[in-house]
Amino acid sequence: MSKAATSSGLRTPERLRASVILVGAFACILAMGTSLAIGPAGINKTAILRELIDRLPFIEMESGLSPIHKSVIWEVRLPRILLGGLVGGTLAVSGASYQAVFRNPLADPYLLGAAAGAGLGATVAIVTGSGDGIGAFDLVPVLAFLGAMGAVIMTYFLGYSSGARRSPSALLLAGVAVAAFLTAIQTFIQQQNVESIRQVYSWILGRLNTSSWTEVKLLAPYAFLAILVMLLSRRALDVMRLGDTEASSVGLRPQIVRFSVIAAASLGTAASVSVSGLIAFVGIIVPHVVRLLAGTSNRIVLPLSVLFGSAFLAFVDLLGRTLVSPAEIPIGVITAFCGAPFFVLVLRTSQKALT
Amino acid sequence: MNHCLVQNVRVSAGRKVLLDDVSLSVPRGEWLSIVGPNGAGKSTLLSVMAGLRSSSGSVYLGDIDIADMTPRQRAQHLAYLPQHPEVPPGISVGGYVLIGRNPYIPLLGTEGQRDIEILNEVLEQLSLQDFRDRTLDSLSGGELQRCHLARVLVQDTPLIFLDEPTTALDLGHQQQTLDLVCEIRNQRELTVVMTMHDLSLAGQYSDRIILLSEGQIASEGKPEDVLDPDRLSGLYGARIKVMKVDSDIVIIPTRSQEL
Numbered sequence: 124m125s126k127a128a129t130s131s132g133l134r135t136p137e138r139l140r141a142s143v144i145l146v147g148a149f150a151c152i153l154a155m156g157t158s159l160a161i162g163p164a165g166i167n168k169t170a171i172l173r174e175l176i177d178r179l180p181f182i183e184m185e186s187g188l189s190p191i192h193k194s195v196i197w198e199v200r201l202p203r204i205l206l207g208g209l210v211g212g213t214l215a216v217s218g219a220s221y222q223a224v225f226r227n228p229l230a231d232p233y234l235l236g237a238a239a240g241a242g243l244g245a246t247v248a249i250v251t252g253s254g255d256g257i258g259a260f261d262l263v264p265v266l267a268f269l270g271a272m273g274a275v276i277m278t279y280f281l282g283y284s285s286g287a288r289r290s291p292s293a294l295l296l297a298g299v300a301v302a303a304f305l306t307a308i309q310t311f312i313q314q315q316n317v318e319s320i321r322q323v324y325s326w327i328l329g330r331l332n333t334s335s336w337t338e339v340k341l342l343a344p345y346a347f348l349a350i351l352v353m354l355l356s357r358r359a360l361d362v363m364r365l366g367d368t369e370a371s372s373v374g375l376r377p378q379i380v381r382f383s384v385i386a387a388a389s390l391g392t393a394a395s396v397s398v399s400g401l402i403a404f405v406g407i408i409v410p411h412v413v414r415l416l417a418g419t420s421n422r423i424v425l426p427l428s429v430l431f432g433s434a435f436l437a438f439v440d441l442l443g444r445t446l447v448s449p450a451e452i453p454i455g456v457i458t459a460f461c462g463a464p465f466f467v468l469v470l471r472t473s474q475k476a477l478t
Numbered sequence: 479m480n481h482c483l484v485q486n487v488r489v490s491a492g493r494k495v496l497l498d499d500v501s502l503s504v505p506r507g508e509w510l511s512i513v514g515p516n517g518a519g520k521s522t523l524l525s526v527m528a529g530l531r532s533s534s535g536s537v538y539l540g541d542i543d544i545a546d547m548t549p550r551q552r553a554q555h556l557a558y559l560p561q562h563p564e565v566p567p568g569i570s571v572g573g574y575v576l577i578g579r580n581p582y583i584p585l586l587g588t589e590g591q592r593d594i595e596i597l598n599e600v601l602e603q604l605s606l607q608d609f610r611d612r613t614l615d616s617l618s619g620g621e622l623q624r625c626h627l628a629r630v631l632v633q634d635t636p637l638i639f640l641d642e643p644t645t646a647l648d649l650g651h652q653q654q655t656l657d658l659v660c661e662i663r664n665q666r667e668l669t670v671v672m673t674m675h676d677l678s679l680a681g682q683y684s685d686r687i688i689l690l691s692e693g694q695i696a697s698e699g700k701p702e703d704v705l706d707p708d709r710l711s712g713l714y715g716a717r718i719k720v721m722k723v724d725s726d727i728v729i730i731p732t733r734s735q736e737l
Contacts, residue, residue, distance in 0.1 A: 374581035388678070418570075
């Protein structure tokens with residue numbers, strides 16, 4: 124055996140290359156850094172860099188920023204960027220995981236009714252006046268979260284009572300039914316309360332403009348837990364690509380992997396939706412771009428989806444708040460605007476099946 | 479000693495009985511072929527024996543009831559290759575074959591050095607080293623079947639179940655595949671159970687044949703005893719001649735003289 128063959132033989136196939144992680148991390152830093160530097164307040168960019176360095180341990184550096192500018196950086200831009208990054212990473216990796224467990228390239232994080240459930244929860248909170256989308260005691264995120272989780276749990280029970288143990292597509296169909304049902308209720312409530320339609324609408328389009336550290340702290344534990352479970356399952360998800368029978372013949376319990384990954388992805392999605400509203404297509408665009416660029420193994424797709432999802436949403440949010448500045452385009456509008464054509468592209472090339 | 483024992487297995491789908499009170503035993507080291515017409519229940523029997531399909535009746539591996547084994551324990555005892563294995567798009571040969579190591583890796587863990595060594599040994603044995611980084615969906619039928627066999631071999635089990643391993647292969651690759659199974663079986667002292675459509679190949683390669691018909695065992699024994707022209711003609715509803723060429727048994731369908 125030649126020397127080259129020996130060295131290539133020692134490594135694990137389908138492993139995640141360090142260079143690819145670096146590219147992902149660089150994309151994240153670039154998107155978030157640019158986003159931090161640009162905004163209507165027109166703060167000096169080198170001063171922002173000095174201000175950031177000043178916060179590092181053991182380094183003192185005077186940035187020369189006014190207290191107002193400092194607060195724009197620390198209390199407005201940074202939490203918003205971090206929230207965008209967290210939401211983007213979570214939605215993207217949840218989408219990749221849903222696509223893996225359902226072996227369906229068009230699965231997205233809202234597939235099992237999370238979006239409809241969250242929409243209903245948020246609408247109830249808004250029309251009953253128990254939330255305006257701002258502040259710590261706001262019921263909008265709480266009810267949106269409960270709605271999303273409730274919808275997924277409902278889908279799961281409904282799916283399993285109608286044969287999802289035999290075929291996961293029963294679960295998908297249950298998701299369609301639950302989403303339709305909850306959307307009907309949500310639309311009815313909205314019709315009865317036209318005065319709050321604008322607020323509901325703005326929530327549904329997705330936004331990061333109300334973000335503060337409160338939302339970041341609210342989302343972070345759920346997001347990290349969900350991402351951790353999904354990333355740890357990445358090898359098992361590769362085994363799942365053989366289908367349930369073959370996966371089981373090599374010793375996997377497909378139902379357990381499917382349940383735990385769906386639970387994690389749904390938790391992450393519900394938590395994201397509750398703080399940011401419905402941001403469509405991130406869960407589809409990002410994993411597919413990663414597959415086209417870096418390979419189809421879930422060992423590669425899942426970790427890179429976290430990085431590129433964060434970078435993508437940070438970048439899209441930057442577009443949303445600068446393109447028509449000082450007004451803002453809702454972030455969900457931009458992701459869907461990029462996502463819809465992309466979705467068609469994926470459909471057209473899916474002979475190359477991307478799962 | 480019996481390696482695999484099947485007792486009174488019965489499987490039905492709706493009102494149709496797929497397997498009706500089937501019992502058989504496979505001694506250690508044997509190569510058993512299960513043959514029979516379409517719909518006789520060959521694949522169903524194999525998947526029941528592999529613990530992948532539930533049935534009334536029992537299946538024992540050694541002296542353990544397969545129903546009492548976890549999927550992981552089962553997968554350390556027997557490897558199963560379905561008739562049409564899934565080919566995940568874009569997966570590399572190395573990545574695909576490595577999936578066979580799953581029974582030895584914790585659910586949330588990753589492969590160790592030993593797993594990679596076994597992968598490399600098997601790839602070399604099946605002359606697949608150069609395909610390691612190729613994608614599975616870019617291979618020819620014969621190469622693909624070698625990858626499937628490689629996945630079964632890295633599973634490192636004493637018992638191997640193959641469901642029609644030569645379907646969709648040309649003459650040469652059919653022979654190469656079975657030669658390979660034969661070689662590895664001798665080398666590793668494996669027990670092999672396979673279902674087959676091609677009666678000649680089944681007769682030439684296996685120690686014993688079980689002929690299934692409508693979910694029941696119609697005949698079992700040495701190939702030359704089971705592959706009787708009258709019996710086969712009746713069961714398959716075909717005109718069949720059985721010949722010996724050198725020491726090989728050959729089953730030839732013949733055309734009717736009246737047409």
